[in-house]
Amino acid sequence: MFVCRACLRSLVGGSINPVETRLLRPLRKTTDLGSRRRTFATTLGSRNGPQLLNVADLRAALAADPDAAAEEEPQPEETTTSKQDVDTAQRQKNRLEWVVNKHLTWLKDPVDIAAHVRKALDKDSVDEALLMARKASRNTKVEVSWNHLIDYHMKKKRLHAAVKLYQEMKKRQQVPNARTFTIIFRGCAESIHPKLAVSEAVKIYNQMISHGNLKPNTIHLNAVLEVCARANDLDSMLAIFATADEAIRSPDSHTYTIVLNGIRYAALSAHKDTGLIDAEVRRVIDEHIDRARAIWANAIARWRSGKILIDEHLVCAMGRILLLGDYHSSNSILDLLEQTMKIPRFDKTGGQLPAGKADKAEPGRQTGVASDATASQLAPKTEAPDTRQLSPVKRKELAASSPHGLFAKPGPNSLSLLLSALCQTKKTSHAPKYWDYFTQVLGVQPDKDNYGRYLKALTIGHASAQMAKLMSEFPSELLGPVHFRQAFGACIADALNPNSFHNACQIFDAMMAKLRYPDPLCMRLFLHSARDGRAKLLKQAQAKAKKQNNPDSLPPSTEEAERVTDPKTEIEQAQGRHLLAAVDRAWEPFRRLTSSFSYPEEATRSPEEALALQRAEMQEGMATARHMISAVVWVLDHGVLDPVKDRETIKILKSRQTVLIRLIQRYKAKLYPDDQPQQHQQRQEGKGNAERRTVPEDPGDWWKVYA
Structure with missing residues (x-):
C-alpha cells in the first residue's frame, strides 16, 4: 500500500503532520536545481517543525533520498500551454476558413479567384491562397490559381513543395495546362x-x-534541355533532344543553342577532373567538339531548308566550342562567321577592308581598300531579327519566308568571339580591319568586353600605333588604369618600331586627359618605354654606318663628316633625348599625383587612419620617384646635354633631382618611423635578393639601384 517512500517517512516520522497532497497545492513551476532544493527544504521544515536547514544538511538529505525531491517537485504547465496553443491554432484556422468562405461567396469567376490568390501570395499569405484554391477546386476549374502556387514555391527554391502541389492539383481533378509544365520545368532549371x-x-x-x-x-523541350544542361547531365540532355520531332516539338535556334552550351560546359568540366592527364583532357574535348559539329550540321541543314532561323546566340555558342580546340578549330571560326553572317575573310589573300563611313569622313586615311569595293556590297543584305523576342510560330513563319535562310545579325558578342579567335590563332594583325568593319560598316556599338579583347589583341600583336589610336577613342566611363598598363606594355614590346616612343607619348597624353590622377605604374612603364629603344636605335645606327662606309656612295660633305660619330655614342644621345622628354612630360602629372596624397578623398577620423589608406599610393609614388631620379642621373652622366648650351636645362634637372630625393626622404620618415626602409625591403625580398639589390645608405644614391 505504502509504495511512496516520502509518504512512508511522513507516517513513521517523529512529528506526524498532515500531508499536503499535490492536488490541493497550487501548481508551481520549478525551472532550476535551486528551486527544487528550496522546495525540498520547505517540505522538510514543515515535517520536522520550524527549523532552518543549512546547506550541508540539505545536500546530505538529497544524497540520502534523491527521489523525495522529485516526488515533491510540482509538475510544469506543459499540458496547459499546449492546450492553449491548440486552441489558438484552431481559432486562427476557423477565422481563415471564415475569411476564405466570405471571399468565395463573392468570387465566382476563376479569373477573379486567381487574381485574389496572386494578391495573397504577394503578401506571403500562403495558407490563405492554398485554402482558397482547395475550396474553389470543388466546383470550379482554377488551374491558374494552382499555377500561381506552384510558381511561388519554385521562386522560393522549394522544389519538393512545388511537386507536391502539382500532384495535389491532379488529385483534385484540376487538369494541368501547358503553362503549368512550363513553370515546373523553368523552376527546375533554377533549382539549387x-x-x-x-x-x-x-x-x-x-x-x-x-x-x-x-x-x-x-x-517544354527547351525548358527540360536547360534543366539537364545546368546540371551538366549530358546523357539526359541528348536523350531529351532525341525526342524532338517535326510536329509539335520542332527544334528551333534556341534548342540548338541550349544543346551546344551544354556540350561546352561538359567539355570545360574535363579540365576540372584531376584524374585525367593532359592527353586525356584533349581527347575528351575533341570528342565534344566532334559531337557539336554533328549537331551544327543538322542545324545548318534545317536553316538552309527554311525550317529554323540562325541568330547570333546560336553562332556564338558554336564558336565558343571551337575556341576550346586546337589551331584549326579556332581558325574555322572565321569560316563560321562568313557562313552565317557573311563577314569577309580579311586574313586571306586579297581580303581588304571595304570603303565605308570612315573613308568618307577621312579621305586621306590609308586603308588599303580596292576602289570598286563598297560597304553595301559586303554587308549582309538580309539579316534575321532577334529571335528571342519572337514566338515559335513567328519564327517558323519568318524562316519559311526565306528559301535560302536569313543571315544572322552581327553584334558585340560576335565581335568578342572573332577577336578571341584572332588572339588564339596569332592573327592579330587583322584585328584592326575587323574592328573597323564591325564598328564603321556594320554599325556595331562596342561594349566593355569588346574593348578589352581588342586591347588584348593589339597587345599580343605589339601594335603600338593602333593602341595609341584606341586609347584616344576609348570611352572614359569604361577606361581604367589597367588598360593604360596594357597599352604601355605594347609600346615596350614594340621595340623595333622607330615610332614606339612617340606612340607611348600619345598614350600618356590620353591617360592625363581621361584619368583624374595618373597611375604610378603607368608612369614607370612610360619611362621604361623611353629607355627601352636601344635595339631599334642600334639598328638605325648600323644602317647609317653601312651607308657611310659604302664605297659606291658619294663622299660625305664637310658638314656631314663633322657629324659622323660613333654608333654607340649616337645611340646614347638618342636614348638620352627620349629620357629627357619622358621626364619633362611626366613631371607635372607626378606633382599632381603627390599633391593628392595630402588631400585624401575619403574622410578619415585620425592621421593614422589617413596614412593607412594612403600607404600603398605613397609606396608607388616613391618607386616612381626613384625611376625618375634614375633617368635624370643617366642623362647627366652620359653627356647628353652640352654644359654650355644646355646650362639652364641641367640646372632644372638637378633641382628636380633634389626635389625627388627630399620627397623620398619625407615619405620614408612617414611610412617607416621606427624601421629603416633598407631592412624592410631586405625582409620582403628575402636573403637571396639581399646581395643583388643592396640599397645604398645615402638617399641621394637611390638611382644606383635601378640604373
Whole structure:
C-alpha cells in the first residue's frame, strides 16, 4: 500500500503532520536545481517543525533520498500551454476558413479567384491562397490559381513543395495546362539541387509523352534541355533532344543553342577532373567538339531548308566550342562567321577592308581598300531579327519566308568571339580591319568586353600605333588604369618600331586627359618605354654606318663628316633625348599625383587612419620617384646635354633631382618611423635578393639601384 517512500517517512516520522497532497497545492513551476532544493527544504521544515536547514544538511538529505525531491517537485504547465496553443491554432484556422468562405461567396469567376490568390501570395499569405484554391477546386476549374502556387514555391527554391502541389492539383481533378509544365520545368532549371531537378523534370516530361493528354511542345523541350544542361547531365540532355520531332516539338535556334552550351560546359568540366592527364583532357574535348559539329550540321541543314532561323546566340555558342580546340578549330571560326553572317575573310589573300563611313569622313586615311569595293556590297543584305523576342510560330513563319535562310545579325558578342579567335590563332594583325568593319560598316556599338579583347589583341600583336589610336577613342566611363598598363606594355614590346616612343607619348597624353590622377605604374612603364629603344636605335645606327662606309656612295660633305660619330655614342644621345622628354612630360602629372596624397578623398577620423589608406599610393609614388631620379642621373652622366648650351636645362634637372630625393626622404620618415626602409625591403625580398639589390645608405644614391 505504502509504495511512496516520502509518504512512508511522513507516517513513521517523529512529528506526524498532515500531508499536503499535490492536488490541493497550487501548481508551481520549478525551472532550476535551486528551486527544487528550496522546495525540498520547505517540505522538510514543515515535517520536522520550524527549523532552518543549512546547506550541508540539505545536500546530505538529497544524497540520502534523491527521489523525495522529485516526488515533491510540482509538475510544469506543459499540458496547459499546449492546450492553449491548440486552441489558438484552431481559432486562427476557423477565422481563415471564415475569411476564405466570405471571399468565395463573392468570387465566382476563376479569373477573379486567381487574381485574389496572386494578391495573397504577394503578401506571403500562403495558407490563405492554398485554402482558397482547395475550396474553389470543388466546383470550379482554377488551374491558374494552382499555377500561381506552384510558381511561388519554385521562386522560393522549394522544389519538393512545388511537386507536391502539382500532384495535389491532379488529385483534385484540376487538369494541368501547358503553362503549368512550363513553370515546373523553368523552376527546375533554377533549382539549387540540379540532380534532383533533372530527375523530376525528366520524369514529368516522359509522363507527358507517354500518358499525358497534353503533349510537350517546343517550349517544354527547351525548358527540360536547360534543366539537364545546368546540371551538366549530358546523357539526359541528348536523350531529351532525341525526342524532338517535326510536329509539335520542332527544334528551333534556341534548342540548338541550349544543346551546344551544354556540350561546352561538359567539355570545360574535363579540365576540372584531376584524374585525367593532359592527353586525356584533349581527347575528351575533341570528342565534344566532334559531337557539336554533328549537331551544327543538322542545324545548318534545317536553316538552309527554311525550317529554323540562325541568330547570333546560336553562332556564338558554336564558336565558343571551337575556341576550346586546337589551331584549326579556332581558325574555322572565321569560316563560321562568313557562313552565317557573311563577314569577309580579311586574313586571306586579297581580303581588304571595304570603303565605308570612315573613308568618307577621312579621305586621306590609308586603308588599303580596292576602289570598286563598297560597304553595301559586303554587308549582309538580309539579316534575321532577334529571335528571342519572337514566338515559335513567328519564327517558323519568318524562316519559311526565306528559301535560302536569313543571315544572322552581327553584334558585340560576335565581335568578342572573332577577336578571341584572332588572339588564339596569332592573327592579330587583322584585328584592326575587323574592328573597323564591325564598328564603321556594320554599325556595331562596342561594349566593355569588346574593348578589352581588342586591347588584348593589339597587345599580343605589339601594335603600338593602333593602341595609341584606341586609347584616344576609348570611352572614359569604361577606361581604367589597367588598360593604360596594357597599352604601355605594347609600346615596350614594340621595340623595333622607330615610332614606339612617340606612340607611348600619345598614350600618356590620353591617360592625363581621361584619368583624374595618373597611375604610378603607368608612369614607370612610360619611362621604361623611353629607355627601352636601344635595339631599334642600334639598328638605325648600323644602317647609317653601312651607308657611310659604302664605297659606291658619294663622299660625305664637310658638314656631314663633322657629324659622323660613333654608333654607340649616337645611340646614347638618342636614348638620352627620349629620357629627357619622358621626364619633362611626366613631371607635372607626378606633382599632381603627390599633391593628392595630402588631400585624401575619403574622410578619415585620425592621421593614422589617413596614412593607412594612403600607404600603398605613397609606396608607388616613391618607386616612381626613384625611376625618375634614375633617368635624370643617366642623362647627366652620359653627356647628353652640352654644359654650355644646355646650362639652364641641367640646372632644372638637378633641382628636380633634389626635389625627388627630399620627397623620398619625407615619405620614408612617414611610412617607416621606427624601421629603416633598407631592412624592410631586405625582409620582403628575402636573403637571396639581399646581395643583388643592396640599397645604398645615402638617399641621394637611390638611382644606383635601378640604373
